[in-house]
Amino acid sequence: MTSTDAVILVGGLGTRLKPLTLSAPKPMLPTAGVPLLTHLITRIRDAGVTHIVLGTSYRAEVFSGHFGDGAPLGVELEYVVEVEPLGTGGAIRNVAGRLRGDTVLVFNGDVISGADLPALMAVHEQADADVTLHLTRVADPRAFGCVPTDAEGRVTAFLEKDPDPVTDQIHAGAYVVKRSVIDSIPEGRPVSVERETFPGLLAAGARVMAHVDAGYWRDLGTPGDFVAGSADLVQGIAPSSALPGPTGPALTLPGAHVDPTATLRGGATIGAGAVVGAGAVVDGSVLFDGAVIGDGATVTRSVVGFGARIGAGTVLDDVVIGDRAVLGAGLELRAGARVWPGAQLADGAIRFSAG
Ligand code: GDD
Numbered sequence: 001m002t003s004t005d006a007v008i009l010v011g012g013l014g015t016r017l018k019p020l021t022l023s024a025p026k027p028m029l030p031t032a033g034v035p036l037l038t039h040l041i042t043r044i045r046d047a048g049v050t051h052i053v054l055g056t057s058y059r060a061e062v063f064s065g066h067f068g069d070g071a072p073l074g075v076e077l078e079y080v081v082e083v084e085p086l087g088t089g090g091a092i093r094n095v096a097g098r099l100r101g102d103t104v105l106v107f108n109g110d111v112i113s114g115a116d117l118p119a120l121m122a123v124h125e126q127a128d129a130d131v132t133l134h135l136t137r138v139a140d141p142r143a144f145g146c147v148p149t150d151a152e153g154r155v156t157a158f159l160e161k162d163p164d165p166v167t168d169q170i171h172a173g174a175y176v177v178k179r180s181v182i183d184s185i186p187e188g189r190p191v192s193v194e195r196e197t198f199p200g201l202l203a204a205g206a207r208v209m210a211h212v213d214a215g216y217w218r219d220l221g222t223p224g225d226f227v228a229g230s231a232d233l234v235q236g237i238a239p240s241s242a243l244p245g246p247t248g249p250a251l252t253l254p255g256a257h258v259d260p261t262a263t264l265r266g267g268a269t270i271g272a273g274a275v276v277g278a279g280a281v282v283d284g285s286v287l288f289d290g291a292v293i294g295d296g297a298t299v300t301r302s303v304v305g306f307g308a309r310i311g312a313g314t315v316l317d318d319v320v321i322g323d324r325a326v327l328g329a330g331l332e333l334r335a336g337a338r339v340w341p342g343a344q345l346a347d348g349a350i351r352f353s354a355g
């Protein structure tokens with residue numbers, strides 16, 4: 001194998017996951033008990049690539065503070081910080097000085113996937129490609145990079161966020177590139193690999209190949225996808241060797257206290273030191289460390305931030321509760337509601353039911 005380096009892009013602002021990403025970058029959010037990025041790092045390691053460079057920008061210090069030199073995960077981690085975000089292509093160019101091999105694996109940092117990385121690398125080598133993209137099929141490609149291919153598996157176009165997609169094949173956020181391609185990206189200014197580099201390579205006749213993989217795949221960029229991806233990891237629907245416990249209907253981290261009459265299901269995660277009261281139901285949701293769920297409360301498909309408190313009987317469905325927010329009893333929040341960190345809502349202050 002000639003691939004010796006992996007680059008993970010983790011500098012995005014995580015805008016769609018606010019307010020959770022006000023304090024932590026998206027790839028560091030607790031996902032099935034560990035930072036989201038841990039699942040990707042261990043997947044890269046398991047594919048035999050152990051030198052990993054993180055292209056950071058937003059809240060760069062949080063990554064090195066948690067992962068250090070990578071040794072506990074069996075990898076060698078390096079960090080490169082962008083003072084101003086350089087975009088996906090600019091971020092790759094910016095780490096070039098740390099790369100050791102002629103072939104580089106690049107990953108978006110917010111994807112959970114079971115794709116066969118050795119198979120992706122094999123396609124790249126056999127085709128002697130400049131770039132080989134991992135593609136997956138989705139029901140609605142409009143939020144992604146739409147990537148049509150020809151009968152030989154060669155990429156014919158790269159259409160980022162196309163409102164009228166020509167195929168259901170999308171860029172899955174993992175690709176193999178030749179070092180020479182990285183060196184050709186302009187330095188010192190923002191570059192989008194999706195909007196500039198890939199279309200430019202195709203226009204210039206470069207050899208861009210595709211590897212379509214039918215394995216598990218999800219981008220965790222929105223609250224709905226974040227809770228669904230976490231629940232899939234907990235239940236073993238999404239593969240990971242980083243899960244801190246056995247797969248099952250729920251993952252309860254050490255130091256959590258769950259009342260014996262509470263119900264945990266749907267791949268819920270109960271963070272360290274979190275409390276779930278009598279008769280409460282936590283379904284397919286993520287409770288960060290220290291969250292407190294009152295007696296009889298129901299939390300479905302939602303994220304409850306660090307140390308947030310949910311009052312007795314309150315119903316949360318498809319909502320995001322910021323860190324340390326305090327919600328009273330008898331509230332009802334649904335359908336994408338977001339409560340900002342530290343906010344306080346009095347008993348019964350909000351009762352909302354969609355439809
Ligand atoms: N270092 C750095 N600097 N990283 C960045 C920057 C930057 O300026 N901007 C974004 N990133 C990182 C994000 O942290 C994320 O891990 C990754 O690049 C992709 O950014 P997203 O903001 O998540 O993009 P997206 O989900 O809308 O679209 C991308 O991913 C889709 C698949 O999940 C594109 O690559 C699409 O083509 C693709 O289909």
Ligand code: MG
Pocket residue numbers: 108110219220221
């Ligand atoms: Mg994304």
